Amino acid sequence: MEWMKLLGIMIVIVGFALKLDSILIIVAAALVTAVVGGLSPAVFLETLGTNFVANRSMAIFIIIMLVTGTLERNGLREAAAALIGKFKGATSGLVIGIYGVMRAVFAAFNVGFGGVAGFVRPVIMPMAEGAITAQGKKPNEDHMEELKGMAAGMENVTWFFGQVLFVGGSGAILVQNTLADLGYEVELGSLAAAEIPVCIIATVVTIILYYLKDKALVKKYY
Numbered sequence: 001m002e003w004m005k006l007l008g009i010m011i012v013i014v015g016f017a018l019k020l021d022s023i024l025i026i027v028a029a030a031l032v033t034a035v036v037g038g039l040s041p042a043v044f045l046e047t048l049g050t051n052f053v054a055n056r057s058m059a060i061f062i063i064i065m066l067v068t069g070t071l072e073r074n075g076l077r078e079a080a081a082a083l084i085g086k087f088k089g090a091t092s093g094l095v096i097g098i099y100g101v102m103r104a105v106f107a108a109f110n111v112g113f114g115g116v117a118g119f120v121r122p123v124i125m126p127m128a129e130g131a132i133t134a135q136g137k138k139p140n141e142d143h144m145e146e147l148k149g150m151a152a153g154m155e156n157v158t159w160f161f162g163q164v165l166f167v168g169g170s171g172a173i174l175v176q177n178t179l180a181d182l183g184y185e186v187e188l189g190s191l192a193a194a195e196i197p198v199c200i201i202a203t204v205v206t207i208i209l210y211y212l213k214d215k216a217l218v219k220k221y222y
Helices: 002-018 022-036 040-056 056-073 076-085 094-106 113-133 143-165 170-181 190-221
Strands: none
Touching: 002 022, 076 113, 076 143, 094 113, 094 143, 094 190, 113 143, 143 170, 143 190, 170 190
């Protein structure tokens, strides 16, 4: 039956809803989808291995995770917190805002830092926590959870809108092909030029929103 092909999606939804192990959920969903789709275990493993090796970004992601883990083990978090601690006027919202500007600029050149796991968690979050400590306050757990969401949100917004500025990047080509299917032929250069104000507005609005939200949270928790 056709609906059985959606079992993999259901497994993902239910698994994450129950907060089960994420890797186990993904593997189980992939296996079920392969079986329902008529793939034999051998063909499934061959397909999985071929795509893994062919996907260079996956290899880069693994390298970044290894490097980040090594640096974090040798004091990366402490160094990041100590650095921001030298700036007495810095706030967590300001730290996240500055990161947003930097992230948008580098995204325009298709340069990644490892995302939330590879950069936000080991670098930006300790700096945000260091900004609180530098003001003589003890970081509140609920405040830190809110900051995690804001830092991750800043990463997603700036990368989403910034990557389209890179001419020839996957995001720009996707938009170009989508418009072409709708009957609109657009050059990548023109597409990037049109995206510049969109990226700037999205970044500025997000920075202001998170800065004001952080100020409100500081008043609430301290």
